[in-house]
Amino acid sequence: MLKLLQTTGQTASVGLSYLGQLASLLRDLVCSPFIGKVRCHLIGRQIVSIGFGSQLVVIVTGAFTGAVFAAQSYFKFNDFGIESAVGAVVSIAMCRELGPVLTALMVSGRVGASMAAEIGTMKVTEQIDALRVMGVHPVDYLVLPRAVGLLFSMPLLVAESIGFGILASRIMCVHGFHIPEAWYSHHVRAHTDLYDISIGMIKGFVFAGLIVLVSCHQGLTASNGAVGVGKGTTSAVVIASLAVLIFNFFLSLLLNQLSPLGSG
Amino acid sequence: MESPDKTERQPCAENGEMVIEVKGLKKKIGSQVILDGVDLSIRRGETMVIIGQSGEGKSVLLKHLVGLMTPDEGSIKIDGEEIVGVPERRMSAIRKKIGVLFQDGALFDSMTVAENVAFPLQESGIKKRQELLERVTHALSLMGLEAHMAKMPINISGGMRKRAALARAIITQPECILYDEPTSGLDPVVSDSIDRLILRMQKELCVTSIVVTHDMRSVQHVADRVAYLKKGKIYFLGTPEELRNSTDQVVQNFIQGVSENGNGSNSGVSNGVGLTPVSPQPN
Secondary structure (H helix, E strand, O other): OHHHHHHHHHHHHHHHHHHHHHHHHHHHHHHHHHHOOOOHHHHHHHHHHHHHOOHHHHHHHHHHHHHHHHHHHHHHHHHHOOHHHHHHHHHHHHHHHHHHHHHHHHHHHHHHHHHHHHHHHHHHOOHHHHHHHOOOOHHHHHHHHHHHHHHHHHHHHHHHHHHHHHHHHHHHHHHHOOOOHHHHHHHHHHHOOHHHHHHHHHHHHHHHHHHHHHHHHHHHOOOOHHHHHHHHHHHHHHHHHHHHHHHHHHHHHHHHHHOOOOOO | OOOOOHHHOOOOOOOOOEEEEEEEEEEEEOOEEEEEEEEEEEEOOOEEEEEOOOOOOHHHHHHHHOOOOOOOEEEEEEOOEEOOOOOHHHHHHHHOOEEEEOOOOOOOOOOOHHHHHHHHHHHOOOOOHHHHHHHHHHHHHHOOOHHHOOOOHHHOOHHHHHHHHHHHHHOOOOOEEEEEOOOOOOOHHHHHHHHHHHHHHHHHHOOEEEEEOOOHHHHHHHOOEEEEEEOOEEEEEEOHHHHHHOOOHHHHHHHHOOOOOOOOOOOOOOOOOOOOOOOOOOO
């Protein structure tokens, strides 16, 4: 019993310490543009690297998710004779859940891992110490450009994923299952409004913050050489992905309060 | 370049003004006591060499001097200003007076050699391309690296990386330079050129240097004073001559490279040169 309590206490302590470190990094990040130096060229480079570099991943993920979701929905809806509603279901799901979540998971794998590995390698090879002794704050130089780059890019990537998901679903339904195009379009327009897309983009913005915080923190705290960087990178992807899924649940509940699904 | 003969140097620390003062510095990492009450004062313009066995905390001490590590106890003053407990952002102004040569160079691997050397200048606000190019070229030519400016750090040798890192450390002409194992892993010729550069920096620019090394030949070449770090404390502090003439068995064992069980194996003196007097190099 004592051992169980001890283990629970230790786990809680480690968890709280981790959250404290994330909070501290968040504070430094928020203060950085006001008391540190903003390097616009680095932000631009990150936007290109994150935003432009993630195009293929996001388009493929969005398109195939939309297509397969449309196909599965059609197979079941066909039994009830409501196959024309597939468009509405796919567009709502893509806007509110699948688009932002799958984009965030893909980006955490591609961008989060890269952030943790790059910063972690700089940490274990004393490059971050070199920055510090030259009077450059690591958060200003390494974290802020990545954060701005991802916070700017992610909502656009989510919108792109949603767009390609709905487009693929439309192609699947209209050309694959011969649902009349007018019906499909009518249901999509009738059941999807700007707020649904906004929800996806808001989620994308929040997930971007989570991915940056978790990944940069893992990089900045890496130790023990290549093994440490490897572990940090893995942890960054795992923690960021779990955080995205958990936050998505609460965000969905919260945002659904603001715009209840099915109200309109 | 000048001869590394110490008799030719004109120390600029005659007024004895302390630039770095360390008092009662203690640091524990995990359960291991690394520093156990280090007291050390370094005068302006002098070259202090810190020696000691591997794992005795020399690099840890060096990192404390520039605020990269926070001590558990003790005080560190740079130019009379306490740096322990100073927030990271306020350390920037203090750190601008200091250049650091890291053990493995710590060059930014996403930048070319020239970009690495230009980085501190750019960060200090110099934007003119021509001025940057001139100063970078000058610094790299001092190191014999002008032909390698456009290369990435991964594509040059370890010795070149260290020299490029040294160029980066000195390019802003800091008042104080900390060298972490400046000659480790380098061939004797390059080691000698780095020793000469340390002397030149002191002679021409009155730079205060703190050198962590195992290389006893370097100690003889560059040191004004030597601090021997053992078991987390400064065990010996004196001139290289006092070190050489010390009758303390522990000191003698270290400088002769004799292990504590007396079997003559390496006790931390990496080049095995011991304290054989080094004759001046010809110009």
